[in-house]
Amino acid sequence: MDVDDVAVAPLSGSLLLRMLSYTKPHVKTLTFAFFVLVLATGSNVLGPILIKIFIDHYLVVHNFPIWPLVLLATTYLSLQLMAAFFNFTQLLIFQKVALFIIQQLRVDVFGKVQMLGLSFFDRTPSGLLVSRITNDTESIKDMYVSVLSTFVQNIVLLLGIYVSMFILDVRLALFCLALAPIIVAIMAVYRHFSSRIFHLARHRLSLLNAKLSESLQGMYIVQAMRQEHRLRAEFARINYAYRSARLRNIKFNSLLLRPLIDGLYLCTLILVLGFFGLQSMVERIDLGVLYAFVSYLEQFFEPVNQMMLRLNSFQQAMVSSHRVFHLLDEDDLAPRQAGEGDPQITRGEVRFEDVSFSYDGKTDVLKNISFVAKPGQTVALVGHTGSGKSSIANLLLRFYSVERGRITIDGIDLRTFANAHLRKKVGLVLQDAFIFVGDIRSNIRLGTEKITDQEVVAAAQFVQADAFIQKLAHGYSEPLGERGATLSAGQRQLLAFARTMAHNPQILVLDEATASVDTETEEAIQETLMRMRQGRTTIAIAHRLSTIQDADLILVLHHGEVIERGTHQELLAKEGLYHKMFLLQQGGRVVLKDCLEA
Secondary structure, three states: OOOOOOOOOOOOOOHHHHHHHHHEEEEEHHHHHHHHHHHHHHHHHHHHHHHHHHHHHHHOOOOOOOOHHHHHHHHHHHHHHHHHHHHHHHHHHHHHHHHHHHHHHHHHHHHHHOOOOOOOOHHHHHHHHEEEEEEHHHHHHHHHHHHHHHHHHHHHHHHHHHHHHHHHHHHHHHHHHHHHHHHHHHHHHHHHHHHHHHHHHHHHHHHHHHHHHHHHHHHHHHOOOOHHHHHHHHHHHHHHHHHHHHHHHHHHHHOOHHHHHEEEEEHHHHHHHHHHHHHHHOOOOOOHHHHHHHHHHHHHHHHHHHHHHHHHHHHHHHHHHHHHHHOOOOEEEEEOOOOOOOOOOOOOOEEEEEEEEEOOOOOOEEEEEEEEEOOEEEEEEEOOOOOOOHHHHHOOOOOOOOOOOEEEEOEEEHEEEEEEHHHHHHHEOOOOOOOOEEEEHHHHHHOOOOOOOOHHHHHHOOOOOOHHHHHHOHHHHHHHHHHHHHOOOOHHHHHHHHHHHHOOOOOEEEOOOOOOHHHHHHHHHHHHHHHOOOOOOEEOOOOHHHHHOOOOOOOEEEEEEEEEEEEEHHHHOOOOHHHHHHHOOOOOOOEEEEEHHH
């Protein structure tokens, strides 16, 4: 994807309403915060009126009675202290609520990602998703923490200032009221022209995260293939594009934010002072009223400036909310149970009936696949890369929906099983065993509290992993880093075996489970695989034909079709593709006659 390939969606009021919908559980708390905010605003706007009273009633007439002045000063100081306390209280409440809201939003987004189908992840880089869950939700957090509280606080303050202005002079108050549409127009212009800039910046930040994630995950290949300079250049290009977008944003802000509002303030101040100057030529003016108006003008434009400055964060939050809500509204969900009831897997008979499947809706990767794996039998799938072996496993585990044909387990349609029951009864061991950050015990248990420590050890002993675990410094409590980097490939695979056996599945799916281990390790775990398969229906995807010679049925796939089927000996006797693959793996030194006699 090019760094400029981004679509800009309109930022409608529905986005803001949806963001505000997260405040519903906190209505009572926010109502109290709003009440405190009104008290704080009242304390703020009364200050200039008290000073106006001091100027007109005492300073101008040179009248300084002690007790009235002490009372006036005490009231003024009390109001300032109350304003400080109320502002602190309401700000604390607003921000606490904001943090609760963003915490819930992040959980919602992460939870939604867990529910999406693998087809979504096939077309979406992980770095883009990381950016949405972290950077975009962080921008929305700024919206709740600073923008909304600032807007509410300053709008209430502006209303208080207008009320005070009308009390002092209706004509000037009406003049200042005319400023409101101008300020709203400036905000609307800013939002209109800044929308694409923020979309572009967010998109390029996502690409930056995606490139960073890809580079870190593939560091072995990067260094082995001497790709450091190429990736550095690509990262620099994306980083430069992101910097350019941010620079455009800064320039735009520099023009339409504080400088424009400051200019409007100066023009208004000149007009107000001119009004008082002209009025002084024909009648007496009160200096206190003049001071109060100038003070209120300053107080009026300061919250406007704060709101304008927060428009930057507001615009980023609106763009981020569009991206986050787009993810929350994603309908490419993982396949779910169809129909009602709670069917159970008891025997483990697997049947494929004329199953065809396509990832992109255009090219079939499976074509009319049919076979039966009876309880306790082992069915092996062999074939060249891209022949459709892993696709069969993906459909059996219901990572993808069956489009044409039918899959049944124990005669029951696969679609009618609950995901939790299906994944419990069908155990999966992949070629590249994924190890989570934690320790040995937690990687075998995988959060299932019903699996006791004794069962964890028993599972490890069953797959012969206990021997190497006991040699570790902390045994089953040995800490493991990301992807189990401190373990060998064989050790990681043994942990994957133990993890599967700890959950005691009825059906096993082995996706080239020994392809990433050395020959000596492979021979050591063949006995383990034999014991794992006993009493369980097994679908084994094999790269090394030597590992599936004892399978009850071997299916040879080519371009998504089953072109040969039978046992090891039967397939060798046919001298077809399986026979050629076997000879190739034996280095051409095996004679067919010797194979048949073996």
